[in-house]
């Protein structure tokens with residue numbers, strides 16, 4: 001057995017999977033490119049970054065079952081779950097949750113490194129299993145000794161998607177011309193009678209991972225948050 005294997009601790013994935021945090025990736029901080037590392041701010045004293053995400057509907061079910069209410073029930077639930085996971089399985093390890101938090105962690109860049117993220121025309125990451133129905137839920141600095149994970153190898157479904165129904169489905173034409181227009185998307189989402197106030201028709205039209213599409217309540221919840229943020233951005237301009 002190599003020194004690395006002897007020092008490595010097993011990654012307790014099952015409790016995270018049960019809690020709906022069913023995507024996990026461990027990075028050694030030393031392996032991360034400087035531009036990604038910079039987004040984590042102070043990393044002194046930590047060896048690893050643990051990236052947790054969810055795919056599909058289970059997380060929302062867990063959040064509802066937890067009874068956590070408030071403005072950010074998913075984030076609050078995830079922070080509590082991470083704290084419990086460390087207390088139960090890594091009680092002697094130090095950790096710091098950098099996402100959710102105040103700073104903008106490069107989550108999609110981390111997703112690219114983990115193999116979770118392939119670009120889609122509507123700017124969300126996509127992969128062949130979950131489609132776009134996944135998100136990043138926690139990024140944690142830790143002085144853990146897990147074996148770093150290998151990236152998952154899933155090709156971009158967009159490269160072999162002949163009719164690209166997402167592009168056609170966007171009522172704002174925000175995906176035409178080969179680049180996403182945040183301005184067209186936002187203007188349409190904010191317009192009176194918009195069909196995208198609480199959903200993205202392009203995302204809904206993508207057939208990949210359609211069985212993992214969030215339920216309507218979760219979609220409404222998330223999209224009303226992003227619509228509120230778009231209103232704030234627009235008011236500042």
Ligand code: B12
Nearest residue numbers: 104105106107108123124125134135136182222223226229
């Ligand atoms: C700011 C932000 C937004 C802004 C986008 C403004 C803008 N033009 O960047 C707003 C509020 C509009 C937004 C909306 C949504 N977002 Co958002 N957002 C973020 C956030 C917090 C920061 C992105 C950022 O600035 N990164 C820093 C810069 C330096 O990185 P970057 O590599 O240059 O930019 C990347 C992203 O910004 C992205 N990007 C650029 N423009 C846009 C525009 C949109 C609409 C989106 C989604 C992404 C995106 O592509 C870049 C290349 O990787 C990230 C979380 C994070 N910490 O990364 C989530 C994140 C990108 N969003 C996410 C999601 C899911 C959404 C929504 C679908 C949420 C919802 N259900 O409503 C909507 C999109 C719907 C829509 N059409 O409006 C997910 C994507 C998951 C995935 N599968 O890839 C992320 C990663 C959050 C998470 N916890 O998982 N978001």
Ligand code: SF4
Nearest residue numbers: 120157158161166206
């Ligand atoms: S509809 Fe096709 S091009 Fe659009 S996101 Fe899905 S796989 Fe990619």
Ligand code: SF4
Nearest residue numbers: 170185196200201202
């Ligand atoms: S939210 Fe609506 S306008 Fe924006 S990209 Fe999706 S379908 Fe197009």
